[in-house]
Amino acid sequence: MAFTLPALPYAHEALEPHIDSQTMIIHHTKHHQAYVDNLNKALAGTDGENKSLEELMSNMSSYPAAVRNNGGGHFNHSLFWSILGANNGATQGAFAESINNTFGSLDGLKEKMNAAGTTRFGSGWAWLIVKDGKLEVCSTPNQDNPLMDIAEVKGTPILGIDVWEHAYYLKYQNRRPEYLGAIWNVINWNEVEKRYQAAL
Ligand code: MN3
DSSP states (O other): OOOOOOOOSSOTTTTTTTSOHHHHHHIIIIIIHHHHHHHHHHHTTSGGGGSOHHHHHHTGGGSOHHHHHHHHHHHHHHHHHHHBSSOOOOOOHHHHHHHHHHHSSHHHHHHHHHHHHHHSOSSEEEEEEEETTEEEEEEEETTOOTTSTTOSSOSEEEEEEEOSGGGTHHHHTTOHHHHHHHGGGGBOHHHHHHHHHHHO
16 A cells, blocks of 8 residues: 555646746656655555555654655645646635635735745745635645644645745746746646635
8 A cells, every 4th residue: 555656637848837847857756756655665564554644644743754754745745736737717706705805815825825935944835724714824844734743833735835946946046936926827726726625
């Protein structure tokens, strides 16, 4: 029951020009594959071998760092690929209403996410989470995420943006804010909304 690398739901070049195909190929087939392989290695022969990713996240304090780093890496990237793709337009209905009520507008949400990603020192993630039925923006270091029992801010992540340099360095070099500005062109809002509904 080893974990496996999920296929991308689109081609590696599908996010051009906002995220270049070389970055996507390396990010998916090298970085994510390494998290999967190292997670399987870290769990081999332990009781964690038969746990789901979600079960691992919620009990992360009882696992060694290799499970935290690589299990988080596997979960985070699987979510990341799913919420990218063709930008399918504005959000609607209850989800759009909740965004407007919480952040003023969709632009307000983007600003808050970009600020979380820009101010995260070193490597990590910016997150939109559902917590007690409400939307909230937060960030985590390294491959941590808000599902982990050790997270500072806990909730169900419905949109995550990878701000590790490997996510943008080939195209944007040190310009993380430019990458964060561009990524909104390739967010699959249908998927984010689906995750929002499921998290309520
Ligand atoms: Mn990454």
